[in-house]
Every structure is written in C-alpha cells, then in structure tokens.
Amino acid sequence: MAAFSLLLSLSLCSFFPLILDLPGNSVSPLLDSSSKLILPIQAVAASVSRVYTNTTQGKLSGRDMVQIALLCSVFPAFWYLRNGRKSKAYNDTKSLNGSAHGTIPKQSIDINDSEVVDPGLLKKHSEIRSYATSRFTYSSLRVFFSRHAQADKLPTKPAPLPLQVFIHGLGGSVAQFNPLLTSLVNLASCLSIDLPGCGLSAFDPKLPWDAYTVDALAELMGKVIEDYREKDTKQGVVLIGHSLGCSIAALLASTTSPQSIALSENVMGLIAICPRAEPPSEDEVSKFKKLLLVPNPIFDLWRNWDRRGGPESASVHRFVGPSADDETKRLQERFNSQSKTAVWRRMAAGTLPVYENHIAKGGLAGGDIWKGLDMPVFLVAGAADNITKPGEIEKIAQFLGKSHPVQIEPSDKSEPILDAAAPVDMSGKSKSISNGINPSTENLLLEKNPDTTVESLEDPSTPDAIERTENIPPQPLRPKRVLKMTIIPAPASHALLYMPTTVRTLAGLISDFLCTQVSPRLSLGWQLQFLSTSGKWDVKNLAKWQAVAPVSEPIAGVFRAMKTLREVDDSHCPEVFVKDWGEQIKDIVDISHESPVYDPRGLENGGIRYHKFPTVSKIPPTSDEVVTFINLIDRLRDEQAARKEKGGAEEPDTSLYVIWSKGVGMEFKELLMSSLKEDRKALNMLILWISYLLGTAWG
Template sequence: MASPYDPVATDPPLLDRNSEIKTYTTSRFTYPGLRIFYRRHQQADRLPKSPAPIPLLVFIHGLGGSVAQFHPLLTSLTSIASCLAIDLPGCGRSEFSVRQWEAYTTDALVELLETIIEDYREKEDGQGVVLIGHSMGASLAALLASPRLPPRTQLHDHVAGLIAVCPTSGFSSQKQIMVLTALLWVPEIIFNLWRAWDKRGGSQSASVRRFVGADADPEAKRLQDLYNNQAITSVWRRMAWGCLPTHVKGVTKGGLPSKETWEKLNVPVFLVGGEDDRVTPPQEIAKIRDFLQEVKTTPDTISPGTSVLADSAAPVDINAAASKIDAMTSLGQGEENTRESEDQKPVHRTQVAEPEEGADDPVTPTEQAASLPSLSLHRKKIVRSIIMGKPATHALLYTPSTVRILAGLISDFMVVHITGRLDLGWQLQYLSRDGKWDVKNLQKWQAVEPVSEPIGGIFRAIKTLREVDEDHSPSEFVKKWGGVIKDVIDISHDNPVYNPQGLEKGGIHYHKFPTVSKVPPTDAEIKGFIELVDKVRDEQKERAKRENWGEEHYIGVHCHYGFNRTGFFLVCYLVERCGYTPEAAIEHFAQSRPKGIKHAHFKDRLYVRYSGLRSEAIAEH
C-alpha cells in the first residue's frame, strides 16, 4: 500500500495523465527514471506557426520541490500553451539512482534541463520557451537563459522570457557559503534526526510554518506537509552542495548565478516575491533588479485581493494591458498597499485545464490576419517586479489565497511583454470556426436550457458557457446568476470554449474536474468529485459569512450540455451525502433538468453501483 506521502498516489489527474518516466544522458551522467510532465496545447496545430509556434512554457522547481507544486499554475496555463515540467533527479516522482554528488551541481542540472527541453521543444519550427522557475528553480532558469561558455546547446537563443518566483540573488557573502558548508558536514543521520524533530506536529509543525506561515489556511499547510515529507535528505544535501560556488585560482565557478549571470540576460524578466517569504525574502528581488540594471527602484507591491486578471473576452489591447502592468508596478508607495483591504475579495484558485474542440462564431482568414498578435523572435530586456502582499509566502505557488493572482500576473506579463498570442481570449476567437460549434451542434446547444432548477438544494446543472454568446457567456452568466451560483465545476474533458477568468472576475469560483464523455465515471472520479464538492461547500460556508450572502446559493456543474455526466455525478452525491435512494435521486434530477440522464448505460451503472453488487469488470474500470 502506498504511503500517505507517496507522490504517485497523490498526483492530481492532470499530472498523472500527462506524465511519463524517461531516461536522459548528458555529457557526464545518465539519469534514469525521471518524471517528465508534458502537455501539448490541444489546439497547437490549429494556431499560427509563423514565424514560430506559441512558446513552450517550462516549469522548474526548487530545492526539495517537485512538479506537483506547479499543479495550480499548470491547470491554468495548459489552456494557453504547451507546458513542460520536470521532477529533478530524486525529487517528486523521479528516481534517486544517481548518487554522485557532482551529478547535482547547478552546471550538471542545467545541462540535464537543456537536454530535456530540447527533446520537447519544436525545434524545426523555431519554437521559443518561457522559463518559469520557483526559488532555486529560478536560478537554474537564469543559467539556462544566459549565454554559456562553452555553449552545449543553443537553447538560450530561443528563450522568450523568464519568470522568477521567489528567486534568490545567490550568495552575497563568504559567510553564507561557510554556514551552508558547515551544515553539510553534519552527518546525514544527525540531519535526519533534526528533520524528524522539525516536522513534529505534521501540518502544524515548524517545518510547515517556515514555508507557509503560522496563519496559513489548512490546505496550504496540508500541501506543505506533503512536500516536506516527499523531500529526500540525501537529494537535498547534494543539491545544496551543488549550489555552492568553487574557487579556482581566485576565479569563482559554478554554484547559484550571481550578478554576472543575471546582468547578461537580454529577455523579458518578471520577478515575483511574497512579503511574508522567510526562505527567500523579498529583498532578494531588489538585488536581482539591480543586477539587471532596472530603472525602477521602488518595491512593487500588490495585495492578494487586487484583481489583475487580463480581460480576455476580445483580442488583447497590448497598449492598455501594458499600462495595467506598469500601473501595478507603481504600487507599494505606502504601507496601505501591502495589506488586503477589508472590502477586497481574495482571488480563488482557478483550475483551467483540458480544450473542448472548436469554439464560437466563424472568423474569416482576413479578420484573423488583422488581429494576429506579433511574435517577435528578437526580444529585448524588459524587467518588471512585484511583491505580493501578506499573506504571500514562499509557498505562494500553491497557497489558495495567492496562487490565482500569481497565475493572473504571469498571464498578463506574458501577453504584454512576450506575445499576445498567449491570451486565451484571442485564441478562442481565432479558433472559433468549426469543431463542436458547427451549425448543427450550435443549434442543439442553443436549444438546451442554460440552467436547471435547484437540485438537492445544492446544485444547478448548466450547459457549458460560450465566450461570444449573447445570452450564455461568462459576463452574462455573472449578471444573471452571480447572486446565487457561487461556484462552477467544469467536468468536460477538454479546455472550455470560454474564458473562466470571466467567472472569477465576477466572483464565481471556477473548478476544473476533467472526465471523458460517453463513458460512466470511474470509482476514483466519483470519489474525487464528491470530495471536491465537500470542499467547495465548506468554503461556501465561510464565504457566505464573510461576504454576507443570502440563504440561497448553489454550485453550478456542467459537462457539454449538462445531462449525462453532470446527472451521473449529482446523483452520486445525492445518494452518498444527502440520503437519497438511487431511484429518488435519478427522478429528482430529471424533474429539475427535464429529460434527465439520457444514456441508459449511465443509469444502469448507477443502479449497479448502489445495488451492493460489484463485479470485477466494473471494479477494474
């Protein structure tokens, strides 16, 4: 049985379905058993490839981290670009089979990352990459983006931008190097004893508080405890040792990048820090900005409640968006800007994953060409930085109160300073020519009632929204239903044909729970859906008190039309949480959503599931 900290057992579906285990060989080492997450943009072949495809987004975790820490960002960003993330050797789901300490130096890891990225980058088409690094991963990203001597690959020529989250400026003094060196001389058995003591109390331990803060929400603490227990001491020690520079005849070599590396960067750079970060304090960003010779010297600060999500219902206005980013970087002039005001609402984590084919109304080739954002292959240095206000910590990647705003900041920066082709609204309009939105299916969709009557006092079944629809777009949905439908769970398999940020900006929280059409959900999917609804209902109770809601509030659930998969999941919840019999739940759904569950095999599976009779064939599926 897998331990509660087994990364395989705890992988979310998005990571599990798009990961593979591979072996890579560099000039010095062979690294077997590496977990590689790669999800190609599902509409990549339909989007323009001149002068190059949309950049590949590459995610690099830090010391003791893993791909799983990027999951909240990946659920948002896989909808706009192909995404690649790597568990470094011995981290997350990757094997710890290479024991040589030299295999974990920054130079060795950068060469490994270069090798993997070049394996996935669409080199023949000249695809660029955007590097997104967290903590030490930001340092590795800086080394990848900076020209290296001698060059092992030409990857740095194709770096379109660098986003550094909670970065470190390197070792600023010999004393820091001496302290870390002394720590690494401590025998591993003693180091493990200290770690065990530091982790006492699980999610309430000192090791958790160090990263997420004492007042973090339970989910952030749970995740940090999980990641702390996944970290292997032997791997941590090797990577920490590999961060140390060496001195040969008075010349410093290797280790974390310092001023000389950062100042060579000639790409758009976005630095993001957390005011409450105790691991890499926000002062590190000021140092790096000085290295980059950035003109601005005022620390940029934004509170977690501030809305920075890009308007994506139409092709992005680059100049207007640039003004918004520049306005954000002027924040931080006073203490009031580092706190969340009482009337500001925290931005919720939006999970956008998986694109349903096609989109909306036809767009002519002439219109497409006219609205095609530029994709320059010759970028210039642009530096922007933001300090997210309290409670942003080193764990802002996966803390619910901060991760959504981080996703919005990253998206806005990429759209403004890298290419407008990374704007989801523009992509939806460009692609809205055929697929599921041909005339026949469009008419069928239009004939379906948008929102059902209440179901079990908890749900409303809805049909998928449509970005450019006059009556059932996100903006119209917020106007009509935002007062009572407070969350939307999207169970369609692919990316939605609407921009979920339109719901988020209207105060409706969006959750992605992808499932396959025409096939009854599996036991694991049913369990996951029920747990998600339980969590959303608990959150709604807190939001209702905080935001003074009325008594009536619901969770909207949709697949494509809101009948079969939606009905199946809602019936399961009514049976397992609300005391309905299967017959009563199926009938209640049909009364609230006329015609109800249409697929006979879906209803058959429900009856079998709750009959108490379980066959091996069903259990296996």
C-alpha cells in the same frame, strides 16, 4: 572533534522526543518509577552526560568514542521501532479525511506518497524517461508534457506559441506547480520534470554528487527542453522557475552561461518566483559544508524531530509561516515528507560555489548570470517569505540595470484568471492583474517593446466584428528586454505558488506578463476569438449538445447541474448566462480537464466565480483528490456565507457531500439522469465523484 560533538548532540535530540512526545498528560512508561527500565536509563543518562562533557572539552578517550558509536546506532533504531508502531496504529484508525465527514469510509492510505496523491492532470500527461548529458546519465525521470489542445489550429508563422517550461526548487516536485499548470496549460504547451530523485523521478545512489550541481541540472533540463521543443518551426521557450529552479532557468537563459547549458537564443521570457540573487557567501558555504557532513541516518533523525507537530511543526512554519491556512500547511507537510534526505543533501551541496580568490565559481546563479538575460523578465516574491527574502528581487533588478525598481501591487480593478482548484482551491478574495497593461509598469520598462504591447481585446463573444485575418497579433521571435516585478502581500510565502490565498493572484500576474510582454497570442481571449470565428474551437457534437437542457432543476433546493457553456452560442454563453442566472448561481466548478470552449472571464466579470477542478475521463480520482474536492466545496460555501454576512444577497451554493448527507441522494440521481442523460461523459464523471464520496458504486 566537532563532528563527534554534532553527532552526539543529534543523537540526544532524537532521544528526548521519544520521552516527551506523548498524548495528553500521560506519563512516559520510561520515567515511571515502577518501570524496570528506570535504572538502566539512569545509567545511560549518566554515561551520556559524561561523554558529552568530555566531547565538548576535547578529552575524548577510546572508550568514549565507542560509546558515541553505540548511542548513534541505538537511538535511531529505538526511534524507528517506536515510529513504526505509532504510524501503524495511526493508519489503522484514521479515516480518509479525518473526522469532518461521516460519509467517507475509513481507509488506510499513505497521504504523502508521491504516486498516490499525484494530480490527475499530471498522471495523464506524464511519462518516465532517461536522459544522458555530457557527463551523466539520469534514469527513470518523470517528464510532464501537455501539448496545447489547439496548437495545430493556431497561427504558426513566424513561430508557434512558445513552450512553457516549469522548473521546481530544492526538495520540490512538479506537483507544486499543479495549481498554476491547471490554468496556464490552456495558454500554451507546458513541460516540466521531477528533477533526479524528486517527486516520481528515481533516485540513483550510484550517481556522483556532481550530478546534482546547478550546472549539471541545468544541462539536464536543457536536454529535455530540446527534446520537446518544436525546433523545426522555431518554437521559443518561456522559463518559469521557483526558488532553486530560478537559478537553473537563469543559467539556461543567460548569454553568459557555458555553451553546453545556455539556450538563450531560444528563450522568449523568464519568470522567477521566489528567486535568490546570489550564491552563499564564503562563510555560509563553510557552515553548510560542515552541516552536509552529517550522515543520512542522523540527518533523518533531525528531520523527524523537526517535523513533530505535523502541519503545525517547525518545518512547516519555516516555509509557510504559522498564520498560513490549514490547506497550505497540509500541502507543505506533504511536500516535506516527500523530499528524500539523500537527494536533498546532494542538491543542497550542488548549490554551493567554490571560491577562488574570493570569487564564486559554480553554484547558484549570481550577478554575472543575471546580467546576461536579454529577454522579458518577471520577478515575483512573497512579502512573508522567510526562505528567500523579498529583497532578493531588488538585487536582481540592480544586476539588470535598475537600482530602484518600482514595486507593482495587484490591482483592485483587475480581472482574475480562471481558478485552478486542484490540488487546492483559490479563494475569490484574491486579486490579479488584468490583460491590459498597468500604466505603472511603464516605469519598469528597461526597453519598451511596441511589438508586444496590445490594446484591450474586444469581447470574445462577438468575434465576427473583426476580420480574423486582420486580428492576428505579432509574435516576435526575440521579445525586447523588459523588467516587471511584484511582491505579493502577506500571507504570501515561499509556498505562494500553491497557497490558496495567493496562487490565483500569481496565475493572473503570469498570464498578464505572458500576453503583454512575451506574445499577445498567449491571451486566452484572443485564442478563443481566433478559433471561434472559423468554428475550430467548439463542442465536439453540437447536435448532441443542443439536445441537452442547459441547467437542471434545483437539487435539494440549492444545487444545479449544468452543461458546458459555448462562447458563440446565442443563449448558453457566459454573457447571457450571467444575466439569466447571476442572481442564483455564484460559483461554477468545472470538473472537465479539457480547455473550455468559452472564456471564463465572461463569468468572472459578471460576478460568477469560476473554479477549475480537472478530472480525467476513465481515470478514477484518487482518495486525496476526493478529499480536496470536498474541501473546495466547503471553502466555497464558507466564502458565500461570509459574503452574505457582509450584506450581499448571496444565494448559497452546495456541495455534493452535503446533498447526500441530507438524505436526498435519490432525488439528485434522478434529476441528474433526466437532465444530463445525453451527456454520458459528464454524467460518468459526476457519478464517479459521488461514488468515491459515498465509498460505494452506483448500480
């Protein structure tokens, strides 16, 4: 009886938005007294009212049940037809980036299609594969694997750099990690997958629901890890999970997990972002199971109703909060749209444990799993997270042995990690933790590890000061148990790993944890220092590089093109560049996808903000990436203007689209050709961007 009532209520919820969701103050044609539909609608409304009353009072007749079935089928069809017309009309009139920039041609694209908007870094390093576990076979899984560009040149004794493994949460995808990947891919090899039915991985409706339990997904993830981990050289693993991905990571890392899942002996560290400490209670499980009885079509109706308002919808606000920035809301709306209802229901059901004598079996990781972690653990929460409250990390800390954990806030004196600007730009307003150990972290050490504690490195631009062979830090196969935790202040929410205002901080915190508590060799500064001493990390063609002018003449008075910096160069290195150009250039956008042959921290320390927006050679940027690039430059200009208003003598930068809108396209082209004519790769990438910005190709 309750199920019938729920179905009818959801059907009614799907009907009323059809009437209410109208532009402006227009009157619904359904409610117009002159409409021929008014009498039938009134009759249907009366019938609905009667059936609903009988349903709630438990007096359903056979006739009522037939009417319920008709209502549950007619209204979804009406919704579908109406939405189809609305979407077609919208797509026929919308431009690529709205109405903000007139230089973008009108195009009809699906901005929520996972493949259309897949970031270039993920496209370049992804493949589709199938895996079989002890119980299930998963077909057509998207696997992302990016091997460290300098892995063969770095020390491999007693083991190579650990493999960083990223595990997304319920309704998520690898794309949510892209801002972090863009930064952390320079530290060590990275691996991730779109879990079955998520992102670009195929959904197989023939798979049983048990294939989506947390245990089953953990076993699948373990198979993928073992396939890519360099087992012959004893390569370790660092697990980085978000939300549900934290439970999967904990199952893989814990010594108390089932033997078919656990990889604890190979896990060197675990980073849990927005984790949940325990599975749902018995009462919560009972309620969730009833909710999951709702069929997919009805569930879809509710989701469509919940997404009314787009970026300002309840579904978006639930994750990021009403005060989140527009870019975060846009991304959250996209991720919500990409999540498939059938997959979400299966994975959600898989998080629910079975209670035997009031003891939870299966589902999300609980205290017994967290207690089995015997490696460095970093817990991160967002102060404004409404999905998994910040208090969850305190519960996990109690499981690990600390009843009153000390919270670590981002330091005002910290050094930022390089800015990963795709798919979103990281604001320079955020702070992050430097590569030096914060003294307050000593209070969080469950077991101090002298092998992983290192002093601040010397400036990597002077590597000859120390013998390379004497400057190789240790790499423990089993780092000692350490607990570090932080709650990133508001507006950090459940979306903090791709929020522009928090992802920069998060990347810095993770980088700091990796190089201070897991392995000092995960320091980008140390890697650059080690490789530079023997010339192993340098520009590909030094003679060609030397023939190119370092910086172009001013373009439109505010923009300059620049060749890549070189850490070991006497003149065109970060330290010298900051001294020569720091008063004029405030932001550098690196559009190459390769790891830089210099340490971007040298620019940041000198007051020049570094932003990484990777484009892949010979792979044209997507329309979404072009819009994101424009938004990035817009944001940088706004930030520069804001800093100038506060009294700083900022020299305003520019964006490519502003140059063109000012009518100085030929000037830009000629200066670019003369300044970078020898650097064809950089030239081609810039031409590609501008071609997309203009909607035309250069001749």
